[in-house]
Amino acid sequence: MPAGKELSKREKGTILGLKKAGYSNLKIAKEINRSEKAVRTVVRDPDGQNRRPRTGRPKILSPRARRQMFRLACKQGMSSAKIKSTINLSCSRSTVCRAQWDTEIAKYVKRKAAPALMSDHKLRRVSFAQEKAISYFDWKRVLFSDEKKFNLDGPDGCQFYWHDSRLPPEIFSKRVASGGSVMVWAVISAHGTSEIKILEGRLNQDGAGFHRAHVVKAWLEDENISTMSWTAKSPDLSPIENLWADLVLSVYANGRQFETVEELRAQVLLSWAQVKLERLQSLVDDMPTRMALVLRSAGAKINR
Incomplete structure (x- = not known):
């Protein structure tokens, strides 16, 4: 019977660590999805002193x-x-x-999109986080609003690269752009969501380069909602960005694409109706952690 794939150093270390923790060989084998014989061999001879050299064709890459x-x-x-x-x-x-x-270290991952942060932006982000942290700000009283564009063929900006998992993930800067798509606007809080509004034309509520839409201002005034200042170029601080990511996964599940705007609009509305309250609460509960991470990173982008 041919030998299986040789255990990596990480796998061997995991085996020895689990064994030291009191795991049986069989349980370790199930944990790392390897044979019990392979586990037993490592436990008996951790350094491989008594193992014979593996036969077969040598590797072409040194x-x-x-x-x-x-x-x-x-x-x-x-x-x-x-x-x-x-x-x-x-x-x-x-x-x-x-x-x-x-x-085991390098992984081919998507490069995350984020606005370019200048030193002034970072200082303002730190000031914003300090203010909220010191005052024990109650994020459950906040309504987070934002717009989102959905394209017929799927999300924009699919950039992948080889990532060293020991280093911070890379990002690329982008500019807001228009296109043949469905633009929506919505509000979330720890207590639920608003209806998702289908918009015609351009909209901005979180500090990007487009003009602030009159429809948003009118809605806020009608609902007697006061606005709070939000530091520029900081979508990573807003939990609604995470919810948009959830919505993208739902709308374009299994590589789904759309032939018409009407089909896309219907799917966006359906996916929005399926947003769970527990998810909203967990995102808002994470806000103090986001503020702490901003302070720890001296205003640099955070990954949440």
Whole structure:
């Protein structure tokens, strides 16, 4: 019977750690989805002193080549084809690509979009967070409003890159833009949501470059709601952004696309009606943590 895939250093460390914690070999095997025999071998011989060398075809990529590939992918953002030519590898481009996928540290992830933060923006974010933290601000009294654009073919800005999981995630700056799509506006709080409003034309309520819409101001005045100042270029501080992300996953579930604006509008309304109160409460409860993270990062973007 051929030998299975060799255990990684991380897997071996997990095995020894769980064994030290009192786990049985069988339970460890189930935890890491490996055979009990493989677990038993590591427990008996952690350093592999008594193991015979594995037979079979040697790997075409040396450890040194793999380290070079890792650096070029994560630090310079090179493609597999560019890496192959840069370090003059004799293997195919697909082999380079597979080797990158096999690493435990580098992951191919989507680059997150965020407005560019200047030093002045960061200072204002820190001041905003300090004010709210010192006053023990009651976020459950706040209504969070925002607009969102939904496209027929799916979300904008699908940028992926090789990410070193030991480092902070990358972002890219973007500008608000129009398009053939459905624009909506809504309000959320810890107590529920407003109706989601389908809008015609451009709208802004959270400090982007578009003019503030008269419909929003009129609605706030009609409902006798006072507005609070919000620090510019800080969508990461608002829980409604997380809810929009939830809505995107629901609207475009399983790669769903839409032929007409009417179909898209109907799905947006349906997904909005399915928002759960528990989700809203958890997002608002997270606001003090967001303020603390802003202070800890000296005003830089936070990941929530």
